[in-house]
Amino acid sequence: MRKPIRKLSALLLTGVLAAVSLSACGGNDGETGGKKAQTGSGSGKKTEILFWSPFSGSDGPFMKKLVDKYNSSQDAYKVNFVIQPNGEYYKQLDVALSTGKERPDLMIMHVDSVPTYQSKDQLQPVDELASQAGINPADFAEAPIKYSTIDGKLYSLPLDIHPVLMYYNKDLFEKAGITAPPTNRAEFEAAAEKLTDKSKGVYGYVVPTLWPQQFIFPSLVWQNGGELWNGTDVAYNSPEAVEMVEWMRGLIEKGISPSNVQQDGENTLFLQGKNAIQFNGPWMKSQYDEAGLNYGVAVMPQIGKAKQAIYAGSHGFVVPKAVTDSAKLAGIGDFLKYVAGNSLDWAESGQAVASKKVLDSAEFKAMPFQSTVSQSFEHVQFAPNVLNWGTVIEPVWGELSNALLGKKTAQQAMDDAVAKSRQAMK
Structure with missing residues (x-):
């Protein structure tokens, strides 16, 4: 569990320490989300989810591939994937979260930025969302889960560790x-x-x-x-x-x-x-x-x-506190369940994913580069717990x-x- 964080006065909110380029993908094993049901309104219209990421390098196409596969796997939700320039990502995010203008429903956040945004009361815990989607935090690498647990509540579901x-x-x-x-x-x-x-x-x-x-x-x-x-x-x-x-x-x-x-x-x-x-x-x-x-x-x-x-470092999925629509939250959970089990293409980009299901798979273990990356997991440390x-x-x-x-x-x-x-x- 993460203890209360020491607050530093007179500091402007900053972006993440290092800007790095990552990548992503998808697939479907039939156990990781994807619904053929209608939305709660019964109208047949898909619930749309606006998803932001900073993957503006060679990584962007991999995440887009994962999103496209998810969207094709079910007819209840549509994830609209938006890439913001990596160098401007947190500036854009600050504006969106503070003004509500074009605010994302789901976003990628570097793990060491989670405490700062949580302290500003801009993130919501994802415990209930994960539980309702059948996502168990114990099914992910321990380090980012522990880091993102603040006052007994989990604020981010990890995608990878780099x-x-x-x-x-x-x-x-x-x-x-x-x-x-x-x-x-x-x-x-x-x-x-x-x-x-x-x-x-x-x-x-x-x-x-x-x-x-x-x-x-x-x-x-x-x-x-x-x-x-x-x-x-x-x-x-x-x-x-x-x-x-x-x-x-x-x-x-x-x-x-x-x-x-x-x-x-x-x-x-x-x-x-x-x-x-x-x-x-x-x-x-x-x-x-x-x-x-x-x-x-x-x-x-x-x-x-x-x-x-x-x-x-680590990329994780976070949800703004302002997202309260139950259909959107259900869709976010469904998408994250899908990602947790279908990220081998992300791994093929060179990343070691945080999902234990993927880490333990024969396909991942057959990737020599990625397997080497994951060997560091037991020794990783993130930035200090300071705002x-x-x-x-x-x-x-x-x-x-x-x-x-x-x-x-x-x-x-x-x-x-x-x-x-x-x-x-x-």
């Missing part, structure tokens, strides 16, 4: 005589040194100075026994956190990584076969497939000294970049980040 992963260039690994991906710091450092050939402009691990540090840095801090939030205050200037910043800077100083990596520079080099290892999310799969890379994927190694921990966390932690990314570029020491950069975060919380 943890940071380790991608590696199989050709470079073979050339270096490395037969398996590293699983800990010692193996990682040894592999990265072996894989580096500066005479050819090839690096073992290119340290990103910006995105996707939003996934990498928290993972390293948690792995090393540190915290981003200690229960009352930001804590990313702790010895455990600073050590991980110094570790990344050390890779640059050793020449394992180039020294001035610009935005997406590590990914560009990976695509060019000049970066042997990259930490990134499942959403990169389609890009690497299209590029024809001979790559492998593995669980992110445990670099820190304390435990395995992997930062993750407007995106605003609170925002100073870290600029200061972390300063440290990785050698403009500040790791301690000074993290001290400055903490000071700026505390100022933002006033």
Whole structure:
């Protein structure tokens, strides 16, 4: 159960920390929703449901496919799927929820945004909706269910979990005589040194100075026994956190990584076969497939000294509090029941879905990439349970970049980040 959340005053509502691209699909096994009945009015007219998502990348067609299949599977409901631009999604959502103008009946929300919108009294619990549709929260991965349970009530039904992963260039690994991906710091450092050939402009691990540090840095801090939030205050200037910043800077100083990596520079080099290892999310799969890379994927190694921990995001379905029409709520439940059992196409996009039924299926287990993604589930952690966390932690990314570029020491950069975060919380 989630305890009451610490409220931060004088903060503007912000969007989600990381904008990521995902995908979706559908099918029907005869057990997951879909009705051939008329609506409650008996008029024969389908109940329409407006469904918003931020899937404006290559993921959009997959979710559209799932929605289209659902709409074809029954004649009681019609889900109208609308894609809002990912970068503007929460701004558009804020306007719709506050004004009621073109407000969605159902929407995708990142799990770490649920506490903020719940605290603004804009979401309704989905417990009753799920119960009436025959959806059991125990049939989903535990982490997002636990995170979205606030004061004993569930506010989101998860679609997927997307943890940071380790991608590696199989050709470079073979050339270096490395037969398996590293699983800990010692193996990682040894592999990265072996894989580096500066005479050819090839690096073992290119340290990103910006995105996707939003996934990498928290993972390293948690792995090393540190915290981003200690229960009352930001804590990313702790010895455990600073050590991980110094570790990344050390890779640059050793020449394992180039020294001035610009935005997406590590990914560009990976695509060019000049970066042997990259930490990134499942959403990169389609890009690497299209590029024809001979790559492998593995669980992110445990670099820190304390435990395995992997930062993750998650997409879930939420319902605005203002939706009270019983026919719409029944239709939403029917659609979500369908999605829970028919998301293999979503998985085929590279995502590991949250539905245990799909995770346990032979079809999913036969997907090597997705199965690897799901191996991280027992170790995933989400953003701290703090309202407007995106605003609170925002100073870290600029200061972390300063440290990785050698403009500040790791301690000074993290001290400055903490000071700026505390100022933002006033």
